[in-house]
Amino acid sequence: MTIRTRFAPSPTGYLHVGGARTALFSWLYARKHGGRFVLRIEDTDLERSTDESVQAILDGMSWLGLDYDEGPFYQTQRFDRYKEIIQQLMDQGDAYYCYCSKDELEDMREKQRANKEKPRYDGRCRHLTAPKPGIDPVIRFKNPTSGSVVVKDMIRGDVEFKNAELDDLIIARPDGTPTYNLTVVVDDMDMQMTHVIRGDDHLNNSPRQINIFNALGAEPPKFAHVPMILGDDGARLSKRHGAVGVMSYRDQGYLPEALLNYLVRLGWSHGDQEVFSIQEMIEFFDIEDVNRAASSFNTEKLLWLNQQYIKNSPASHIAKHLAWHMEQRSVDLSAGPTLEQIAELYQERAKTLVEMADSSIFFYEKVSSYDEKAAKKNLNQTSLPLLQDMKTRLSQITDWLAEPIHTEIKVCAEKHEVGMGKVAQPIRVAITGNTVSPSLDVTLELLGRERTLEAIGLAIDWIINQG
Numbered sequence: 021m022t023i024r025t026r027f028a029p030s031p032t033g034y035l036h037v038g039g040a041r042t043a044l045f046s047w048l049y050a051r052k053h054g055g056r057f058v059l060r061i062e063d064t065d066l067e068r069s070t071d072e073s074v075q076a077i078l079d080g081m082s083w084l085g086l087d088y089d090e091g092p093f094y095q096t097q098r099f100d101r102y103k104e105i106i107q108q109l110m111d112q113g114d115a116y117y118c119y120c121s122k123d124e125l126e127d128m129r130e131k132q133r134a135n136k137e138k139p140r141y142d143g144r145c146r147h148l149t150a151p152k153p154g155i156d157p158v159i160r161f162k163n164p165t166s167g168s169v170v171v172k173d174m175i176r177g178d179v180e181f182k183n184a185e186l187d188d189l190i191i192a193r194p195d196g197t198p199t200y201n202l203t204v205v206v207d208d209m210d211m212q213m214t215h216v217i218r219g220d221d222h223l224n225n226s227p228r229q230i231n232i233f234n235a236l237g238a239e240p241p242k243f244a245h246v247p248m249i250l251g252d253d254g255a256r257l258s259k260r261h262g263a264v265g266v267m268s269y270r271d272q273g274y275l276p277e278a279l280l281n282y283l284v285r286l287g288w289s290h291g292d293q294e295v296f297s298i299q300e301m302i303e304f305f306d307i308e309d310v311n312r313a314a315s316s317f318n319t320e321k322l323l324w325l326n327q328q329y330i331k332n333s334p335a336s337h338i339a340k341h342l343a344w345h346m347e348q349r350s351v352d353l354s355a356g357p358t359l360e361q362i363a364e365l366y367q368e369r370a371k372t373l374v375e376m377a378d379s380s381i382f383f384y385e386k387v388s389s390y391d392e393k394a395a396k397k398n399l400n401q402t403s404l405p406l407l408q409d410m411k412t413r414l415s416q417i418t419d420w421l422a423e424p425i426h427t428e429i430k431v432c433a434e435k436h437e438v439g440m441g442k443v444a445q446p447i448r449v450a451i452t453g454n455t456v457s458p459s460l461d462v463t464l465e466l467l468g469r470e471r472t473l474e475a476i477g478l479a480i481d482w483i484i485n486q487g
Contacts, residue, residue, distance in 0.1 A: 023055025024214045027081075027088075028204070030062045031073035034265035035080030037317070038219060038249050038257065041283040045246060046217045047086045048284070048305040058211055059091035064203055066096070080266040084276045085298070093211070095203050102198040105206050105236070106159060106191060114235040115191060118145040118160045119152035140187035156194035161202070161232060163188050169227035174215075174244035175310050181227035189228055205229050209238045217307060220245040244307045247287055247314045257317055273372030275333065275341055278326040286315040295328055327371045338363035338373070345377035356383035357466045365458045365466065379456070383467060387453040387475060390482070394455045403446040404483045406436060410447060411476045420469045426461035450479035 027043040029035065035043075050057040059081065063069040078092065095102075109115035118141075120128075129139040146162065164183045171179045191202035198206075204225075208216060223245045233240040249257045257264055269279050281296055288311065290296070290304040330338060339359035346353060353359065362380045370376040390399060413428040429447075433440045444460045451472060457463050464472050 021214060023050055023053040024058065024212055025050045025055060025217060026058040026060050026208070026211065026213055027086075028060040028062050028207070028218075029077050030065060030068075031070060031077055032065060032068040033073055034076045034267065036257075036264050037266060037269075037279075037283065038264075040080065040084060040086075040266045040279070041249065041286060042218055042246055043081065043086050044084070044280060044283050045244075045305070045307060045310070046215075047088075048301055049215060049217060049307050050089075051302045052305060055214075056089045057087075058093070058213075059088040060093045060095070060207060060211070061091075062095050062200070062203065064095045064198060064200065066197070069096075076265075076267065083270055084266065084280060090211075093207070095207065098203070098207070099198070101210070102203055102206055103196065106198065106202065109161065109191070109232075109235060110159065112235065114162050115159050116146055116162055116188075117148070117151065117157035118188075118190070119148070119155045119157045120145060121155070138185065140185070143188055146188070158190045158194055159192035160188040161191045161228075161235070163228065163231055169230050171223070171226045171230065171243055173223070173226075174242060174308050175247075176220075176223075176245060176312055179223065179226075181224075183227075183231070186228055186231070191232075201225055201228055202232065205232045205236070205238075208241055209233065209236060213241045215244065215307075216241045217244045217246060220247050244310070246310060247312060249286060250314050250316045252316060252318065254316065270341075270344070271374075273345065273374030273376070274322070274326045275329045275338070275373070277333070278322065278329040281329070282322045282325050286317070287311045287313075295325065323371055330367050330370055330373070330376070333367075335360045335363035335367065338367060338376075342373050342376060345373050349377060349381065351377075351381060351384050353384060355385070361466055365462060369458065382452045386471075387451065387478075389453060390449060390479075391454040394449045394453070395482075398446045398449045398455065399479055399483050399486075401483065403442070404480065406432065406438070406443050407446050407450065407476055407480050407483070409435070410443060411473060411480065414464075414469070414476070415473055417469070420465060422459075422461040422465045425464050429461065446479070447476060451475040 025046040027039075027046050029039050047057050049055070061074055061077065063074070081088070106115065125141070128142060132139045141160070145160070151157070163186050167183050169181045169183060169186075171181070173179055189201055190199050192198055226243055226245070230240045251257045266279070270276070277298065280298070280301070284296065284301050284305065285294070288305065288309055296304070339362070342359050342363060346359070362376065362383065366376045366380065370379070409432050410428065413432060414425065417424050417428065429440055429443050433443045436443070445455060447464075448455055448457050448460055451457070451463070451467060
């Protein structure tokens with residue numbers, strides 16, 4: 021048997037981290053077992069589904085690297101198939117027209133609540149022999165009234181539901197459009213899903229769906245319901261906790277592998293290991309080892325992981341993702357070093373790609389202003405002779421490399437009887453506009469002779485003009 025899993029989001033917003041973790045778990049399970057991973061867009065909610073949301077999902081999957089073997093399939097392109105199955109259930113006597121109005125249903129629920137009963141449809145239209153004129157009916161699935169359904173959950177174990185507590189759910193609206201619980205069964209049946217991994221908010225849907233599978237003579241897939249993700253405060257993760265859309269983490273400078281690594285560890289572990297390569301995730305992950313309890317999202321832990329990935333990833337990989345951030349800043353990359361060189365220079369110190377991009381713009385654009393505090397301390401009459409001396413020394417270097425640059429800074433400091441920092445910091449402010457940069461000699465080598473001398477010259481003029 022070929023393992024077949026799927027990720028089936030509704031395109032009513034961005035791809036959030038909870039959905040991304042579900043997609044990751046499904047992807048890992050398929051990859052681990054040599055199976056197939058399918059992407060299905062559940063867009064039957066015509067009022068809320070948008071093309072922008074579909075694109076956001078596709079972009080999120082692409083950025084994360086969760087490649088799918090089949091799809092994307094769209095439910096709105098399968099309405100004829102759903103209609104066919106609904107008619108089959110009607111013909112079998114497993115579905116019926118319901119003519120109850122909203123007022124009638126609300127009155128029914130009010131009476132049930134007053135009697136301290138669980139509000140549910142009471143099946144009053146089950147045995148109607150004639151239609152009610154003037155009312156467009158819904159179609160309900162005729163759920164068994166006796167016995168029970170056992171959901172054999174791969175995370176929670178067996179969960180039993182009494183059929184008597186499951187009402188006859190609506191499978192088609194008055195306009196004939198199918199509902200979620202019908203379409204998901206038909207799709208999982210037609211697409212031969214063997215394992216359905218999804219959020220635990222769907223657990224209560226599973227017994228209803230299993231009964232529809234049984235009515236259609238189909239084998240239900242195995243289920244695994246993943247616990248929800250909580251915010252740092254213990255409440256369910258939401259927009260108020262900050263970035264919960266996958267692409268917002270790209271915007272904040274995270275590498276996709278760092279987010280995947282963090283998500284796989286939310287509710288799953290492999291010994292004490294914290295950092296996993298994608299191949300290790302595939303090798304070690306097992307859905308049955310996922311914790312039943314909800315997990316809390318810890319942004320500090322994610323930031324730490326991101327720093328580890330920036331520090332240890334190939335510079336070429338970092339450069340590929342850094343390029344997007346440079347594009348957002350309209351940086352002309354032809355005017356400076358390669359992004360691989362930037363990545364190598366900053367990967368020991370940057371926590372995010374945003375930090376790396378912002379810190380390295382001076383390599384491509386002239387400094388237009390100086391940080392006020394940095395200039396006051398480092399661009400003054402005391403540093404003026406040091407900068408003038410260094411401009412002369414640097415202009416005479418034949419091989420523009422870090423080592424001879426470092427030597428000239430050291431000689432200048434000795435000549436003026438000051439520490440090397442007294443020479444280095446004014447130069448740093450001159451070229452970057454502030455007091456922070458990687459090792460100055462390497463930085464100047466990358467910046468180049470012409471840009472370096474020009475920046476120091478402008479700083480000298482600035483000091484003189486300040487009086």
